[in-house]
Amino acid sequence: MGTSFGAPSARCRECQSCPLVSDCFPGSLEAGNLHELDGLIEHTAPVHTGSFLFRQGDPFQYISVIRLGTVKTYSIDREGREQTLGFHMPGDILGLSAIDEERHPCNAIALDTVTTCRLPFRVAASLSARMPQLQAKLFRLLSRDIARATQLSCNNSADERLAAFLIGMADRMAARGYSASRWQLTMSRMDIASYLRLAPETLSRLLRRFQAEGLVALDGREVEVRGRERLQAMAAAEADLDQVRREAA
Amino acid sequence: MGTSFGAPSARCRECQSCPLVSDCFPGSLEAGNLHELDGLIEHTAPVHTGSFLFRQGDPFQYISVIRLGTVKTYSIDREGREQTLGFHMPGDILGLSAIDEERHPCNAIALDTVTTCRLPFRVAASLSARMPQLQAKLFRLLSRDIARATQLSCNNSADERLAAFLIGMADRMAARGYSASRWQLTMSRMDIASYLRLAPETLSRLLRRFQAEGLVALDGREVEVRGRERLQAMAAAEADLDQVRREAA
DNA sequence: CGGAAAGTTGAGTGGGATCAAGCCGCGTGG
DNA sequence: CCACGCGGCTTGATCCCACTCAACTTTCCG
Numbered sequence: 343m344g345t346s347f348g349a350p351s352a353r354c355r356e357c358q359s360c361p362l363v364s365d366c367f368p369g370s371l372e373a374g375n376l377h378e379l380d381g382l383i384e385h386t387a388p389v390h391t392g393s394f395l396f397r398q399g400d401p402f403q404y405i406s407v408i409r410l411g412t413v414k415t416y417s418i419d420r421e422g423r424e425q426t427l428g429f430h431m432p433g434d435i436l437g438l439s440a441i442d443e444e445r446h447p448c449n450a451i452a453l454d455t456v457t458t459c460r461l462p463f464r465v466a467a468s469l470s471a472r473m474p475q476l477q478a479k480l481f482r483l484l485s486r487d488i489a490r491a492t493q494l495s496c497n498n499s500a501d502e503r504l505a506a507f508l509i510g511m512a513d514r515m516a517a518r519g520y521s522a523s524r525w526q527l528t529m530s531r532m533d534i535a536s537y538l539r540l541a542p543e544t545l546s547r548l549l550r551r552f553q554a555e556g557l558v559a560l561d562g563r564e565v566e567v568r569g570r571e572r573l574q575a576m577a578a579a580e581a582d583l584d585q586v587r588r589e590a591a
Numbered sequence: 592m593g594t595s596f597g598a599p600s601a602r603c604r605e606c607q608s609c610p611l612v613s614d615c616f617p618g619s620l621e622a623g624n625l626h627e628l629d630g631l632i633e634h635t636a637p638v639h640t641g642s643f644l645f646r647q648g649d650p651f652q653y654i655s656v657i658r659l660g661t662v663k664t665y666s667i668d669r670e671g672r673e674q675t676l677g678f679h680m681p682g683d684i685l686g687l688s689a690i691d692e693e694r695h696p697c698n699a700i701a702l703d704t705v706t707t708c709r710l711p712f713r714v715a716a717s718l719s720a721r722m723p724q725l726q727a728k729l730f731r732l733l734s735r736d737i738a739r740a741t742q743l744s745c746n747n748s749a750d751e752r753l754a755a756f757l758i759g760m761a762d763r764m765a766a767r768g769y770s771a772s773r774w775q776l777t778m779s780r781m782d783i784a785s786y787l788r789l790a791p792e793t794l795s796r797l798l799r800r801f802q803a804e805g806l807v808a809l810d811g812r813e814v815e816v817r818g819r820e821r822l823q824a825m826a827a828a829e830a831d832l833d834q835v836r837r838e839a840a
Numbered sequence: 841c842g843g844a845a846a847g848t849t850g851a852g853t854g855g856g857a858t859c860a861a862g863c864c865g866c867g868t869g870g
Numbered sequence: 871c872c873a874c875g876c877g878g879c880t881t882g883a884t885c886c887c888a889c890t891c892a893a894c895t896t897t898c899c900g
Contacts, residue, residue: 419745441733470720471723471726480730481733491737492676492696530877532878541856543857543880789888795847811896
């Protein structure tokens, strides 16, 4: 009954590197829990560019974590207009908006080769009753998505939204160990335009102006952030909670 | 040890009518659970028009259910622009967007006299580990808010957004036992305009046109929906999941 | 009452959409 | 090798929806 120090199996090690596990049990995963999760988390085969991870209306089963690649979520209204809802990178969780209706309210499509690991939501729910850290993690993830979606719905100018997008991408790249100042976009201009609620033409002109103003340097899908400070200043109009707090004090 | 049939205390009866409880345990609340919740759920004193339930940056403690009245949530960017995020009515839950950061990302202000009942989130979390129905309810509520915020962020025309707002209000009134075709707005034109990402002047003109077209009849804050069908058709452009499903089939 | 805030109306402007070409990279096939 | 077509992207011209500014009216409250 004492703590066992047996080496974890290959699959267990895989799970330990899986964000769903490592984020929830930072450095403190017990062997018992690990083995339990090992049998439950499924590591999916690669999904190739243009293939769907799920589609609007699909029954909801799994919450997934992206291990590799980029995913775009979007919805289509009945007039055929496509609205990009988000871009998701390794470590991001997919599917949380489907819990309530038990159907996915949007499409998720691979922008490049994507691998995920996933866990049936029912399992996650019942596990989280026994694992407070997992439960807390799920609540926080859900809550964060609310705050994010809310932010996105704000009525800022095209400039502000684009600046926020660029800074957001830079930060997310940095959080994943890449350069914050230079990277490759995985999504098309049209996707970005739709995400920012702009016509593709408008985005093109905006990017051109940003480039002329020395804020960014663009070469196709390669982005170099040159005016981080200024971009941040433009984007921060969105919601700088720290500042709000200071001013309220 | 057998099932007790003792009459519940006054406070327990109060709790049974509280949405946080009745929604989670529809007709099947055990006496033990009831008494337990009784001591945990706090019924707050009335909050009067213009007073805050919480403010942007406040530390997060409670999830609250509105028992009576209407609440507006909004955020303010550093240029002083106010963005209305939502209107919340009896039965709605407040505070879920604050879980992640442990601070409220927005303000919540009473539009009329508001009473709530509330539960420390920590308590709700630990209770939900033992009460699967409560946990499921919380997950669904969080998920629903993601889907709702996402919807709001879509780039529809002013007409579509206004129609969606009117239909949404009608449905929510109906769900609470009021008339779906005639009711009283509790929020100002400015609040609605901000919510719909419109200038107050634009909203005024839109309402005028809707009235001229026989879609609604307005008298100050009194609204009568006359063209439910047409409004619904305009609003449905947003996201008619059922239709998407039919078309995908 | 009177003052302030909310709401409406009008005139003019502008940001972003739309329409229409054109450009460019790329895969395909002759 | 080029011709071709296609989709992604850009550029230009024009349009229109919603914003802004300003004046006025109404409502609310002290």
